[in-house]
Amino acid sequence: MIRLNGTQVEGRDGATVGDLLADLGVESQARGVAVAVDGEIIPRSEWGSHTVPAGASVEAVTAVQGG
Amino acid sequence: MTRDPLRIAGQEFASRLILGTGGFPRMETLAEAIAAAEAQMVTVALRRIDAQARHSLADVLHGCGVRILPNTAGCFTARDAILTANLAREAFETDWVKLEVIGDERTLLPDAPELLAAAERLVADGFVVLPYTTDDPVLARRLEDVGCAAVMPLGSPIGSGMGIRNPYNIALIVEAAGVPVILDAGVGTASDAALAMELGCDAVLCASAISRAQDPVAMARAIRAGVEGGRLAYGAGRIPRRLHAEASSPMEGLPEYPQAPPS
Numbered sequence: 660m661i662r663l664n665g666t667q668v669e670g671r672d673g674a675t676v677g678d679l680l681a682d683l684g685v686e687s688q689a690r691g692v693a694v695a696v697d698g699e700i701i702p703r704s705e706w707g708s709h710t711v712p713a714g715a716s717v718e719a720v721t722a723v724q725g726g
Numbered sequence: 727m728t729r730d731p732l733r734i735a736g737q738e739f740a741s742r743l744i745l746g747t748g749g750f751p752r753m754e755t756l757a758e759a760i761a762a763a764e765a766q767m768v769t770v771a772l773r774r775i776d777a778q779a780r781h782s783l784a785d786v787l788h789g790c791g792v793r794i795l796p797n798t799a800g801c802f803t804a805r806d807a808i809l810t811a812n813l814a815r816e817a818f819e820t821d822w823v824k825l826e827v828i829g830d831e832r833t834l835l836p837d838a839p840e841l842l843a844a845a846e847r848l849v850a851d852g853f854v855v856l857p858y859t860t861d862d863p864v865l866a867r868r869l870e871d872v873g874c875a876a877v878m879p880l881g882s883p884i885g886s887g888m889g890i891r892n893p894y895n896i897a898l899i900v901e902a903a904g905v906p907v908i909l910d911a912g913v914g915t916a917s918d919a920a921l922a923m924e925l926g927c928d929a930v931l932c933a934s935a936i937s938r939a940q941d942p943v944a945m946a947r948a949i950r951a952g953v954e955g956g957r958l959a960y961g962a963g964r965i966p967r968r969l970h971a972e973a974s975s976p977m978e979g980l981p982e983y984p985q986a987p988p989s
Binding site for chain 1: 746747748749750756769770771772773774775777782783784785787788794796797799809812813814816817818884885911931933934
């Protein structure tokens, strides 16, 4: 089980960061997106290769309106 | 108008109004307000991706051709702010960050020790740090000492529209600062922005006063004019305040009028 943006996701153990972003509807070329796995930032260049182990927590963020 | 650019960390900006993107009801209004404000830099926050979101703010801002200044809004510890800044660096390919470390939910006032610690660490990590701070001249100096590229004192709490509650402190910060001073938070209308600039601030950051105005685009234009007017007035050098009047018409050469008949 993986925790993706606070939600437990089943059946995605070992998926790449890119796969998980696709689950969120985000393309690999999307502007203004960053990902941290267990608090460690995964550079865009590694999204396709970096696999996310079971039990990991993934935070995928983007720009929202803010002061 | 004479060229009078704002310089932050070696970058020049013709505009001295930085726009916060928070609070705009529609993305189209935001884009129009950016144009009306003639802003060249706008702030954004970072949040979890919402798969249901219809528009990409990053794409809209890219279309506007503005520089993105990510903030660390919502962070209450130096640790969270540092991680957010690093995520923003990755997301927007910028080392610039508007550093916010909040100490209290009700007032949204900065947490001074956490702010200073985060600033020091981010500067060491190569960030261009623009910290949102209180109007405390000593804290502003400490932030400059650890290498911040600007200081951003509040006029009053975020979104309060209360203007500049302590203009004397803002003047003291300006007097001592060797980096740009950007008045951040509290602006309610154009005169507040003008006052900030008259006090010697180098720029104004404004979000709610524009985005939550009844007509955000008109207010963007008004606050831009306020910033420009205040900057010009600061350069022009205002007259000293005095208790009594000083006639602006000469007293010499007054004609002699016949006395009024007794009543």
